[in-house]
Amino acid sequence: MDARIIILILNGLTQAALFFLLGSGLTLAFGLMRIINLSHGAFYLLGGYIGYTVMKLTGNWGLALLAGALSITILGFLFERTLLARVRGQDLPETLLTVALSMVIADFCLAIWGGHSLALNVPKALNPSITIFGITYPGFRYLLMLASVVVAVGLWLLLYKTKLGAAVRAGVDDRETASALGVNIDVMYTIVFLISAFLVGIAGVLGGTYLQLSPGSDTTILTYALVVIILGGQGSLLGAVVGALILGQIASFGSAYAAEYWMFLVFAPLAIVLAVRPQGLFGRTV
Amino acid sequence: MHNSGEKNGVLLEVEEIHSYYGDSHVLQGCSLRVGQECVAVLGRNGMGKTTLLRSIIGLNPPRMGRIIWKGQDIVGKKPFEIAQLGIGYVPQGRRLFPSLSVEEHLNLTYRRTGRPDEWTPARVFELFPELAERRRLSGARLSGGEQQMLAIGRALVTNPELILLDEPSEGLSPVAVERVIATCRELRKNRIAILLVEQNIHVAHDLADRVYIMVNGNTVYESSAAEFLDNPELRYKYLGV
Numbered sequence: 001m002d003a004r005i006i007i008l009i010l011n012g013l014t015q016a017a018l019f020f021l022l023g024s025g026l027t028l029a030f031g032l033m034r035i036i037n038l039s040h041g042a043f044y045l046l047g048g049y050i051g052y053t054v055m056k057l058t059g060n061w062g063l064a065l066l067a068g069a070l071s072i073t074i075l076g077f078l079f080e081r082t083l084l085a086r087v088r089g090q091d092l093p094e095t096l097l098t099v100a101l102s103m104v105i106a107d108f109c110l111a112i113w114g115g116h117s118l119a120l121n122v123p124k125a126l127n128p129s130i131t132i133f134g135i136t137y138p139g140f141r142y143l144l145m146l147a148s149v150v151v152a153v154g155l156w157l158l159l160y161k162t163k164l165g166a167a168v169r170a171g172v173d174d175r176e177t178a179s180a181l182g183v184n185i186d187v188m189y190t191i192v193f194l195i196s197a198f199l200v201g202i203a204g205v206l207g208g209t210y211l212q213l214s215p216g217s218d219t220t221i222l223t224y225a226l227v228v229i230i231l232g233g234q235g236s237l238l239g240a241v242v243g244a245l246i247l248g249q250i251a252s253f254g255s256a257y258a259a260e261y262w263m264f265l266v267f268a269p270l271a272i273v274l275a276v277r278p279q280g281l282f283g284r285t286v
Numbered sequence: 287m288h289n290s291g292e293k294n295g296v297l298l299e300v301e302e303i304h305s306y307y308g309d310s311h312v313l314q315g316c317s318l319r320v321g322q323e324c325v326a327v328l329g330r331n332g333m334g335k336t337t338l339l340r341s342i343i344g345l346n347p348p349r350m351g352r353i354i355w356k357g358q359d360i361v362g363k364k365p366f367e368i369a370q371l372g373i374g375y376v377p378q379g380r381r382l383f384p385s386l387s388v389e390e391h392l393n394l395t396y397r398r399t400g401r402p403d404e405w406t407p408a409r410v411f412e413l414f415p416e417l418a419e420r421r422r423l424s425g426a427r428l429s430g431g432e433q434q435m436l437a438i439g440r441a442l443v444t445n446p447e448l449i450l451l452d453e454p455s456e457g458l459s460p461v462a463v464e465r466v467i468a469t470c471r472e473l474r475k476n477r478i479a480i481l482l483v484e485q486n487i488h489v490a491h492d493l494a495d496r497v498y499i500m501v502n503g504n505t506v507y508e509s510s511a512a513e514f515l516d517n518p519e520l521r522y523k524y525l526g527v
Contacts, residue, residue, distance in 0.1 A: 166394045169385040177381045180343045181395045182369035182444050 016248025031235015076197025233283020
């Protein structure tokens with residue numbers, strides 16, 4: 001295999017890592033709460049911007065990552081407890097609320113950080129050139145892949161090896177029956193929403209380092225996240241992994257060989273999956 | 287064992303409840319009492335029997351009327367709070383969790399009481415050895431009878447004082463139905479009250495101390511089980527059998 005192809009595959013894996021961080025939390029929240037958080041992309045953008053500012057002030061990338069992740073977690077908590085919980089079970093108000101929040105956040109970001117593209121600088125220590133089998137590739141991208149694998153394993157352990165995880169899966173399967181058997185589904189909602197917000201905050205700082213942050217990133221990112229979870233199937237962790245891997249490779253090879261068909265290449269598999277298997281590759285019919 | 291509710295004190299009292307399913311007015315002033323006994327609610331399809339159980343557990347809260355559980359009005363409480371007060375629920379069609387193994391079902395709903403005779407997952411496996419053999423299997427891959435055992439076991443480990451059973455014999459083989467009946471007898475021996483909704487007269491006949499007949503969202507007739515079920519005229523009038 002020539003080096004160009006390998007680089008493209010690695011690019012695809014880097015993209016996939018970011019897509020997984022975006023999609024995994026969203027798909028769990030969607031599977032459990034049956035609402036799609038359309039402010040997920042705005043959370044990503046805000047997390048990235050906060051990371052950018054902390055990086056500028058302190059020069060400490062690790063601190064920037066922490067600040068981005070924690071601030072979005074807190075925002076998510078407040079949003080879920082004070083607003084979303086009020087309209088629980090009403091599909092339209094829930095969805096509109098998340099749209100409204102995304103617009104407020106996007107405008108807030110425009111006012112504070114302006115319209116130019118910004119990016120966090122990767123510290124040299126985190127971005128050594130790594131050469132494997134003669135292919136030299138930025139170390140930060142390997143770090144991104146590693147982070148994504150760690151998150152995937154962590155989520156898997158949480159979901160499949162703990163009682164909390166069993167409660168979440170039961171809620172995804174049948175929230176009514178779970179609550180009638182003594183499971184406090186409201187607490188599950190909050191926890192899953194927090195995990196989702198935490199992961200998208202991390203994704204924002206990582207994405208702001210590896211890509212760029214600018215007005216409009218929020219909707220682009222939201223679109224990718226939606227494609228990932230629709231491909232993979234709502235509520236499925238494995239689905240988020242596979243959806244992210246597929247979309248990552250499409251994004252990488254598509255932009256290299258058929259940039260003009262890029263949007264088509266992203267959405268064609270989505271259309272096919274929706275037509276043939278509407279519940280997604282690993283989803284179940286509800 | 288066959289004591290009537292009044293002698294041992296009333297556990298659950300449903301008073302004139304009105305419940306809706308969407309816009310349709312399903313329960314129209316329905317009332318009943320359950321003491322330390324097995325009570326069966328009978329009636330034709332679509333009379334509101336399932337809605338009655340869903341109203342008690344809080345999934346379809348009534349818009350009017352009261353539901354008194356051990357002296358406390360539980361209308362407006364959330365389902366998980368009602369469950370934690372000691373009411374176990376076995377829904378119609380079992381509704382197991384496909385993503386959970388047999389063992390996870392029991393561990394999830396297990397509620398410690400500290401009592402020496404409490405129901406633990408281990409004790410449920412003693413009661414249903416066939417489930418113990420399949421403990422790693424997904425709940426969805428069990429036979430109909432085993433699924434019903436698991437649905438009952440899942441409610442049992444919440445250590446309830448009353449179990450709501452919605453059509454436990456539905457879709458089961460005659461052998462499995464006998465197993466359900468034997469299981470319910472076992473529950474009664476352990477002083478767990480049962481509120482049973484059934485189409486299968488035979489199950490009601492074998493288990494119930496008292497019966498209520500539901501017609502159009504209302505309990506219209508109440509008697510001892512034998513009095514109703516051994517009277518062909520009444521049976522024909524209300525159930526058509």
